[in-house]
Each structure stands twice: as C-alpha cells, then as structure tokens.
Amino acid sequence: MEQLEAQTRSLRSVDYQFGGGTCRDAVVVRIYWAQQLLNAEATDQVRARLHSAVADLHNLAGWTSFDSGQVGAAYHHFDRALEFARHDEDLTTNIVYRRGRVHLHHGAPGDALAYFQRGALSPLASSIMHANEAWAYARQGRAEEALRTLGKAKDAFARADDEHVPDWARFHDETDLTAMIGIVHTELGDTGPAISALTVAIEQFGPAMARSWTFCLIALASCHFMDGDSDVGRTVGVQAMGAAEGLRSERVWDRMRPMAHLAASRGVGLS
Structure with a gap:
C-alpha cells in the first residue's frame, strides 16, 4: 500500500x-x-x-x-x-473538482459549476472549489459572482491547515491561488490585476510545476495583447511556446491557440 x-x-x-x-x-x-x-x-x-x-x-x-x-x-x-x-469525503471532493475542470476546459462552464458548487468539508478543498467556481463564472462573463467567489477562495485558503495536506490537493498552495486570481481576472478582461497576479505566480512557480507556469505565461501574453502592448505580448508568448514544447500536454496547446489568435489579430507572429 x-x-x-x-x-x-x-x-x-x-x-x-x-x-x-x-x-x-x-x-x-x-x-x-x-x-x-x-x-x-x-x-x-x-x-x-x-x-x-x-x-x-x-x-x-x-x-x-x-x-x-x-x-x-x-x-x-x-x-x-x-x-x-x-x-473518503476529501478525496471525493477532489475528484469532483477535476471532473468539473474537464467541462470547463471544453466550453461548458455551466456544467462545470454544478461540480464546483458541490461544497467541501476542509478549508483547502473549499478554496480549490471556490477558485474554480470563480473561473467558471468569469468564463460566463458574470464578473460580480466571479469576484465574490474568488474572495471566498482566498478566505478559505487563509483558514487551511498547511501541515496536513493530502497529495492530491498539495498543488493548491499560495502560488497556485495567485495564479488562479490572475486567470480569473484574465477571463474578465481585467488586465491590470491579472498581470500583477500572473507575474507573481510566474516568479514563484518552480520547475516542478512547469505546466502551471506555462499556463500563466499564456494568460500573461494574452493580457498584454489585450492591452495593445504587442512587443511584451510577443516576448511572453514566444516564451510560452518554448515552454510548451517541453511538455506533453494537449491542454497547454488548447489554451495556446486563443492566445496565438489574439496575437495574430494584432499582426504579431509567435514563430
């Protein structure tokens, strides 16, 4: 065992x-x-x-x-x-969260919400659920609900016991929460807070979390393109492309495509 x-x-x-x-x-x-x-x-x-x-x-x-x-x-x-x-209630909550992420990734935020709103017993599990619920709301353009739920994620994380964390939830540390804050604000088009949070997360993610680091680079490049800062957007976007080449993750490339399209709409190539 x-x-x-x-x-x-x-x-x-x-x-x-x-x-x-x-x-x-x-x-x-x-x-x-x-x-x-x-x-x-x-x-x-x-x-x-x-x-x-x-x-x-x-x-x-x-x-x-x-x-x-x-x-x-x-x-x-x-x-x-x-x-x-x-x-095992805590593990069940984690499985439900991950199932919800499949729906969110594949364009069904409403279905994802049904999973993220299941509730959780531990503060850390609650933080994971609330952060992803906020992301789903943001994907639907429901800014007020997204920001309110993001606040719940922060509050739950502050109450979490960081000494007894099961392996399946260990990814959700302060850096991951910061990254989620950046992702939610990116979805809402609120680039100022998004850039601030994503920059911090990128600085704090180590090599062990290379995929999460790459996701943040993709979102950060998107924010700069949305702001019309094409030079910085291209620099970060090229960095994201290089990082993605070192991963075997279809999700990374799925998220890369909208950023690349955004770059192309600004007349910027990433090759």
Missing part, C-alpha cells in the same frame, strides 16, 4: 512537471495491480486506506487522460475513482 501511494505521488509529480502525456500509460498500467491488492485480507482501517489509494490512482489516470486529450478515458477513470472513494 505504501508503495502504491509513493508511486502515485511520483507519477503526479511527473504530470505536473512534464504533462500527462509523459506518464498516463504508466499510471493506467498500475491500476490492475493496485486493484488486486483489494483482494488481500486486511483490517477495516487498512482496507479504507487501500480504497483511497486505488481511488487516487484512478483520479490521476483521469487527470492525465484529460491532459492528454482523451476525454472519454478521463470520465471513465473519474467515475471509477468516485466508486472507490465513497468513504
């Missing part, structure tokens, strides 16, 4: 740094072996932990499938994760 948990942590780190395409197959191939562990005799406490470990492996399989552009596989693994995580 400890080996399974350690492998999932390691593969999740690979996903963050290099993209889901680099590790999805390695995640999926471990699922059959992991599920065989459930046939072993164990105490109720150990069995519950095993179910959480298998659920989180499916959770990661869903996320890496999503990042690889395999939406059907992502939904399958998230559904399986929910089955195994019925006893």
Whole structure:
C-alpha cells in the first residue's frame, strides 16, 4: 500500500512537471495491480486506506487522460475513482473538482459549476472549489459572482491547515491561488490585476510545476495583447511556446491557440 501511494505521488509529480502525456500509460498500467491488492485480507482501517489509494490512482489516470486529450478515458477513470472513494469525503471532493475542470476546459462552464458548487468539508478543498467556481463564472462573463467567489477562495485558503495536506490537493498552495486570481481576472478582461497576479505566480512557480507556469505565461501574453502592448505580448508568448514544447500536454496547446489568435489579430507572429 505504501508503495502504491509513493508511486502515485511520483507519477503526479511527473504530470505536473512534464504533462500527462509523459506518464498516463504508466499510471493506467498500475491500476490492475493496485486493484488486486483489494483482494488481500486486511483490517477495516487498512482496507479504507487501500480504497483511497486505488481511488487516487484512478483520479490521476483521469487527470492525465484529460491532459492528454482523451476525454472519454478521463470520465471513465473519474467515475471509477468516485466508486472507490465513497468513504473518503476529501478525496471525493477532489475528484469532483477535476471532473468539473474537464467541462470547463471544453466550453461548458455551466456544467462545470454544478461540480464546483458541490461544497467541501476542509478549508483547502473549499478554496480549490471556490477558485474554480470563480473561473467558471468569469468564463460566463458574470464578473460580480466571479469576484465574490474568488474572495471566498482566498478566505478559505487563509483558514487551511498547511501541515496536513493530502497529495492530491498539495498543488493548491499560495502560488497556485495567485495564479488562479490572475486567470480569473484574465477571463474578465481585467488586465491590470491579472498581470500583477500572473507575474507573481510566474516568479514563484518552480520547475516542478512547469505546466502551471506555462499556463500563466499564456494568460500573461494574452493580457498584454489585450492591452495593445504587442512587443511584451510577443516576448511572453514566444516564451510560452518554448515552454510548451517541453511538455506533453494537449491542454497547454488548447489554451495556446486563443492566445496565438489574439496575437495574430494584432499582426504579431509567435514563430
């Protein structure tokens, strides 16, 4: 069980740094072996932990499938994760959040809201849900609700216990929240606060979070193009393109395209 948990942590780190395409197959191939562990005799406490470990492996399989552009596989693994995580409220919330992100990414913010508004028990999980709820509102152009919900995300994060964070929620630290603030303001076209937040996040993200760093570069370039600052936009946009080349993430390229179109509308090429 400890080996399974350690492998999932390691593969999740690979996903963050290099993209889901680099590790999805390695995640999926471990699922059959992991599920065989459930046939072993164990105490109720150990069995519950095993179910959480298998659920989180499916959770990661869903996320890496999503990042690889395999939406059907992502939904399958998230559904399986929910089955195994019925006893684990915090993990269930994380799986629901990730399922909502698939809808948000693929142009269905209303459907995404239904997942993000599910609620959460822990302050950290609440912060994740509220931040993404704000993003969905912003995608719908509902600025007042987006900013109000973003405030809830900040408040929940301030109450979070940063010493006992499950691996599946560890990504949501102060830098990630700052990045989300920048993304929400970018969606709203509020470029001043967006540029400030994104600049801070870009400075603070380390190599271990290369994909998140790249997402922020894409958003920052978009903000500069929206402001008519094409020279800076091109510099940041080219940097984002270079960073994306080092990742195996379809999501990165999905987000790159609107920025590239925005650049082209300003007569700027990024090649």
